Amino acid sequence: KVSFDDLLQFIFTNIPNALTPDTDSVMAILKEYADKTKEGKWIIKASIGQRKGKHDTMVEMLCKLGEKAGYEVYGDTPSRRNKLKLDGIERPDRVQEIDVLWYKKRRIEYEFEVENSTIITEAIIRGSNIPYAVKRFIIIPDEREAFLSKKIEEPALKDRINADNWGFIRYDDLERFDNENKKAKEISLGDFEALNRVPSRSKDSSIDDYGS
Numbered sequence: 001k002v003s004f005d006d007l008l009q010f011i012f013t014n015i016p017n018a019l020t021p022d023t024d025s026v027m028a029i030l031k032e033y034a035d036k037t038k039e040g041k042w043i044i045k046a047s048i049g050q051r052k053g054k055h056d057t058m059v060e061m062l063c064k065l066g067e068k069a070g071y072e073v074y075g076d077t078p079s080r081r082n083k084l085k086l087d088g089i090e091r092p093d094r095v096q097e098i099d100v101l102w103y104k105k106r107r108i109e110y111e112f113e114v115e116n117s118t119i120i121t122e123a124i125i126r127g128s129n130i131p132y133a134v135k136r137f138i139i140i141p142d143e144r145e146a147f148l149s150k151k152i153e154e155p156a157l158k159d160r161i162n163a164d165n166w167g168f169i170r171y172d173d174l175e176r177f178d179n180e181n182k183k184a185k186e187i188s189l190g191d192f193e194a195l196n197r198v199p200s201r202s203k204d205s206s207i208d209d210y211g212s
Contacts, residue, residue: 001041004030032147047143055099058114058139058171061178062100068187071102071109094129099139107132114139120148124160137167137196139174149199167196 007030012020034042059075066073074084076099087106089095095108102110111134113123120138127136140148148168152161173195181187 001037001043003041007042028147028150032144045143047141054171055114055116058174059099061174062112062114062139065178065181065187065192066100066102066110068181068184069102069189069192070186071104074101074103075099088131089129090131091129094126098123098126108134110135110137112137112139115144116141120151121157124157124164124166127164127166128160133165135167135193136164137169139169139171140199142170142172145170145199152199167193168199169195170197173197 004027008023008026011026015021030042034044037043056077059077059080063073063075063080074080074082074096076097081096084092084096084101085106086092086095086103086108095101098111099114100110100112101108108130111127111130113120113127115123115138123138152158177192177195
């Protein structure tokens with residue numbers, strides 16, 4: 001448990017000068033990752049630890065769905081991290097940092113980033129190393145949706161997301177789709193892509209209330 005003042009002191013000490021985030025931003029992030037206790041302190045949400053352990057599970061799920069869709073697959077996990085041989089890629093080392101790729105005939109058709117946090121900028125930068133049009137999706141935890149919806153409205157990030165045509169799929173929607181197709185030998189790409197929904201703030205009407 002930690003008080004907001006103690007947290008600010010830690011941040012201001014360790015992230016000094018021009019790098020120091022503003023208080024409103026700290027509170028916004030805090031509300032995403034922690035719950036307020038009765039005595040007014042903050043404690044990490046139980047769901048954070050649970051979601052963190054789901055990353056590799058989601059990667060494996062996407063790899064198996066890709067195989068059912070008729071693709072060769074790559075996943076950034078020990079069991080799936082094979083050496084990629086792809087055409088038209090200048091930075092294969094960066095492309096191999098992408099969480100999941102579906103490809104055919106040495107050409108990527110789908111890329112996926114599984115994000116437990118709202119820090120998606122690096123994921124989008126990695127994706128830009130694919131120099132041709134592909135289907136791009138970020139897989140997000142449902143409880144991050146409201147904050148992420150605010151973040152992707154920032155002009156520079158919004159322009160990049162629109163230019164590269166990124167879509168968003170929630171963890172729960174992906175898990176439901178996987179369960180519905182568990183016994184299927186193949187999946188419909190149309191049904192899969194229909195999981196895409198733009199993040200909405202409707203789940204958290206207080207997202208702009210940064211008061212402590």
